[in-house]
Amino acid sequence: MNTQNRKAPPPLTNNQKIFVLGCGWIANELATANQLLSDMPSTDEMQPEQFRCDPDVRHLLQDRKHIKLMARQDKMAVFAANQAIHQAGLDTNTLEKHTGLYFTVGTVPFEQSPLNSLCDNSSDQGKFSMNRFANKAMPALNPLLTFKCLPNMPAYHVSYNMGIRGPYQINYPGPGQWFQSLQQAINDLQQHKIKVAIVGAVADQINPLVRHHVKRLNIDNNNQHLLIDSASILVLSAQDATTPLASLDEISIHYQSFNPLQAPPESFNTSRMLNADAGAVDPGLFIALTLEKKNQGQYSVVIKSTDRINASLRLSIP
């Protein structure tokens, strides 16, 4: 790691502390808090599809007709955001311009059914045909599908339904970038650009395209790798609340550059805090589950991701 001589980021001082006011999370009901933290069933017994998450969020929408524009990751993000904002005791009518949104989106999925339809209707004797694609495959697709596969849509649905109009940062695609989102939120809070920061991530991973991407950078090549769908959101403030859920004491992010076109060194292994791979949501989900237990103390959140980002966070639960 070539970070030894560089200026280290200063630890958060007392008057710059960041407080967690609310948190929300969602995963498939098979991935309960206890299972994710300590008691996940053997992956041999589970089918990947069992960890798909598709919450009904119609009651949370400003306009119920928007449900037809929403992919599963959009719904998961709105569900978790609503839970977190509610727990923080905030009113979505007052968030507006003093609230920032810092959001990490996992590898972008594409639904299996339209993917099959596209392939079937574009194929001519096993080869791609532009004529069939233009005249048969595209007309067969629902045009609203465009809105379901854009990576910035989860952030859109959260901002629209929660009334957030402040600054934002939307990044991609893994847990290292979640730490970068968190760091940016902390910066904006400490510079008084905002009063409240919504920091979250969503990962729709029960999907063949996502599995492909996970495998292309998955050094372990581990077939036991249990991917789950999930979202998590934290509500942060630099102002001490009467009963904050936790405070963030220190954050650090380190990186070792690498050539992704070369096979990675065998010695590099990823590490995971949960008994399943929640992708970009991993660190936020771990924090949400830890906060749910309400056990006082200091906790470390550490990731070592496939894209060579090592990051850690220390939080205290009062």
Next chain:
Amino acid sequence: MTTTLKQVAVTGLGVVCPLGNNVEKMMTALFALESGTSKVTHFDASPLSVNIAAEVKQFPRKQADIKLDFALSAAAQAMQQAVTHPLSRNERTQLAIGIGLELFSMPDLVKAHSNNKTLEQLLAVMPWHERLSFINTPSDLAAHMISHEYQMTLAPEIHISACAASTDAIGRAFEAIRYDRADFILAGGTDSMINPMGMGGFARIGALSQCNDSPEAASRPFDIKRNGFVLGEGAGFMAMESVEHAQSRGAKILALISGYGNSLDAFRISDPRPDGTGALSAMQRALKSANMAANQLSAISAHGTGTEKNDVAETTAIRDLLADRADHVPVFASKSMLGHLIAASGVVETIAVIQSLQQQHLHATLNLEQIDPHCQLNHVTKNSQTLQLDHILKNSFGFGGKNACLIASHYKP
């Protein structure tokens, strides 16, 4: 505790775009009012309802995903201009990149589907390098390839805020240097959606101009006859560092980035707020960050897509921002010639802004023959203009209500 904010300098520029594959060629074409739009040649687009686009020309493809080639070339140009001696490994160096939607290669997918094999089954027997290029989607690879090439020491930032992505990459880089969180950042973006899925998808929702018979006249921001944008492609990067850092290395300072602001519309999924308040908010935040008033702006580089709603909303926002100067501050739209480079549009148009500040010369908006009455501003039309340029505002507005604005300033040593 008071923090001394650093001035942020731009010391290197690199571009691959439909008007040329370096900065000089792009600027020559912009000042000459040349269109980059023509019939699509990358694939047979004739069966689609739209078969024109602003393609990058005469550019050798090395990777399966051409976005990677664009990014590597533009990054190399910017680094070559900015860094004559290698940066110290002890410095905090970083890449900030805006990328677009990851689209898959239809031929690859059809091949897999026709063999009745799942992707996992196909990938299991493939060598590593083929796995990476089998599906034409690894946009995040560009971040790590460039970071590795220049031995960046901080984790790359990968922004996905649609058409505002590379503007956000530059803006966040500006803040990181300003607040002394980084020493040197290569910021920009890369994108290409000129492929069957990209063009088919945009055409399906009616966002693209259908002027197939007159490609050069298709992109016409703020014109009464505008009917959608023209898809473009390319990449751009800017080397950014503090003025004192640049001076200590003996690097030439090309311009300053003085302000950045962004905002969320929280409105409709595909339309901007008609009253322009989302865009206005981002512009005001950029001015506040620059500690500047609207009357200090010399010109505005518009987002100017040529779609009906965007151009009206942007006009409303600019008029509210400039108030009684709205009929005097020159406004120009680079997309009239470049097309819409989506995630890379912000950086490539910002590079044009920096060149305008250096040359004290603005290019005109092509095809702006009759200004829409709802888009009345002091548009630069027909001929480029020479004038005193101190500060130029650059707007970028993305699908899903992401608004990002930068202020670039003339550097006077």
